[in-house]
Amino acid sequence: MTDLGxxxxxxxxxHPVPYDPDYKTSVxxxxxxxxxxxxxxxxxxxxxxxxxxxxxxxxxxxILNFTQGxxxxxxERILMHGRVLDENARPVPHTLVEIWQxxxxxxxxxxxxxxxxxxxxxxxxxxxxxxxxxxxxxxLTIRPGAYPWPNRANDWRPMHVHISVFGHSFGQxxxxxxxxxxxxxxxxxPIAATIKDRSQLDRLVAPLDMSKSRPLDFLAYxxxxxxxxxxxxxxxxxxxxx
Amino acid sequence: MTQLLNTLTETPxxxxxxxxxxxxxxxxxxxxxxxxxxxxxxxxxxxxxxEQITITGSVIDGTGWTLRDxxxxxxxxxxxxxxxxxxxxxxxxxxFARFAADKDSGEFxxxxxKPGAVPARNGAPQAPHxxxxxxxxxxxxxxxxxxxxxxxxxxxxxxxxxxxxxxRVDTLIAKKTGPGQYRFDIRLQGxxxxxxxxx
Numbered sequence: 001m002t003d004l005g006x007x008x009x010x011x012x013x014x015h016p017v018p019y020d021p022d023y024k025t026s027v028x029x030x031x032x033x034x035x036x037x038x039x040x041x042x043x044x045x046x047x048x049x050x051x052x053x054x055x056x057x058x059x060x061x062x063i064l065n066f067t068q069g070x071x072x073x074x075x076e077r078i079l080m081h082g083r084v085l086d087e088n089a090r091p092v093p094h095t096l097v098e099i100w101q102x103x104x105x106x107x108x109x110x111x112x113x114x115x116x117x118x119x120x121x122x123x124x125x126x127x128x129x130x131x132x133x134x135x136x137x138x139x140l141t142i143r144p145g146a147y148p149w150p151n152r153a154n155d156w157r158p159m160h161v162h163i164s165v166f167g168h169s170f171g172q173x174x175x176x177x178x179x180x181x182x183x184x185x186x187x188x189x190p191i192a193a194t195i196k197d198r199s200q201l202d203r204l205v206a207p208l209d210m211s212k213s214r215p216l217d218f219l220a221y222x223x224x225x226x227x228x229x230x231x232x233x234x235x236x237x238x239x240x241x242x
Numbered sequence: 243m244t245q246l247l248n249t250l251t252e253t254p255x256x257x258x259x260x261x262x263x264x265x266x267x268x269x270x271x272x273x274x275x276x277x278x279x280x281x282x283x284x285x286x287x288x289x290x291x292x293e294q295i296t297i298t299g300s301v302i303d304g305t306g307w308t309l310r311d312x313x314x315x316x317x318x319x320x321x322x323x324x325x326x327x328x329x330x331x332x333x334x335x336x337x338f339a340r341f342a343a344d345k346d347s348g349e350f351x352x353x354x355x356k357p358g359a360v361p362a363r364n365g366a367p368q369a370p371h372x373x374x375x376x377x378x379x380x381x382x383x384x385x386x387x388x389x390x391x392x393x394x395x396x397x398x399x400x401x402x403x404x405x406x407x408x409x410r411v412d413t414l415i416a417k418k419t420g421p422g423q424y425r426f427d428i429r430l431q432g433x434x435x436x437x438x439x440x441x
Contacts (some may be wrong), residue, residue, distance in 0.1 A: 023382070043318075112345075
């Protein structure tokens with residue numbers, strides 16, 4: 001195999017700060033000492049690969065997958081779509097993308113969520129897919145509602161979908177959240193505000209995409225994801241065993 | 243002014259939140275019937291070569307409290323140091339596991355085979371280790387670390403050698419508690435804080 005080079009070091013300045021008193025749980029859960037930085041090794045440059053055989057027919061359709069097609073979830077029907085790319089702007093094909101979210105009322109199907117908004121009997125809240133050869137993915141879902149959470153006395157999360165992406169290297173592993181264009185709660189959210197560079201937070205806000213909306217069926221939101229790239233170079237030794 | 247770079251910037255991370263289990267291990271979260279089973283239940287299949295080991299531990303916050311809502315992922319090569327996809331890799335080793343802290347005790351358990359050594363990019367020998375990634379509510383970007391083993395020779399490992407404060411090396415070494423049994427606690431902050439990585 002060709003040596004694709006080491007992973008490009010993470011630019012931590014674009015990521016959230018680990019310690020942020022406004023997001024209270026981060027206070028006891030953030031390391032106090034600096035991270036140990038090192039060039040990547042095969043342990044970070046390799047990673048698990050998942051095949052299409054993993055997927056069921058409705059895995060990326062959250063409107064139908066909880067009832068296996070018997071009844072649709074209630075809420076605003078949306079297509080969430082985009083591409084997974086790396087820092088070199090190359091598509092990341094055949095990689096697993098997983099999402100999870102609350103229902104239209106902001107309630108999660110989780111034993112620890114006791115918000116008074118009801119569960120939707122036809123909505124589970126998780127989905128997954130594998131990007132195609134161009135790095136493209138899509139999910140059909142309902143737009144999640146905002147919900148309150150115990151942080152400061154009156155904090156509400158903006159509408160959001162959690163997203164987990166693998167890439168091809170364990171060192172590319174990323175979990176993030178997609179927000180929705182125009183949501184006024186984004187500017188009040190202490191979790192969103194852990195990202196200190198506003199232009200970077202804006203990259204988590206999905207625009208309404210009428211070009212992908214299907215008339216009389218669903219609206220669409222576009223969300224592209226960028227993973228770490230590899231610093232390909234001609235001047236290094238081949239990665240042993242690759 | 244300069245020319246513009248035609249490179250992209252990585253998507254910013256956000257915390258996985260308290261309900262990460264719904265998306266990543268839905269059966270564990272009580273959401274059944276969508277997927278046949280959770281992903282990454284075991285990094286090995288029957289017949290995997292090598293020493294079978296069990297690693298148990300907890301993720302502990304800066305007050306000494308054990309997290310009940312953490313999710314961990316591990317990645318490792320087979321007993322000969324080959325990752326899946328390498329020529330001659332053990333087909334019974336998928337290398338990847340996903341496991342949660344128990345919602346009552348906070349303990350996690352990883353049953354696997356002890357990994358073989360994998361050299362670094364420059365060919366320097368690395369001691370056997372398992373890569374670990376930890377996400378949870380309150381953790382804004384997933385924490386990378388490694389599990390090394392008390393009963394291996396860790397003296398030449400290039401990553402461990404870079405830890406300036408030598409007592410901190412110990413935070414990356416799983417303690418042997420019995421035949422094939424190891425303990426690996428992760429301290430997010432404070433006394434004996436685990437070394438977290440940027441690689």
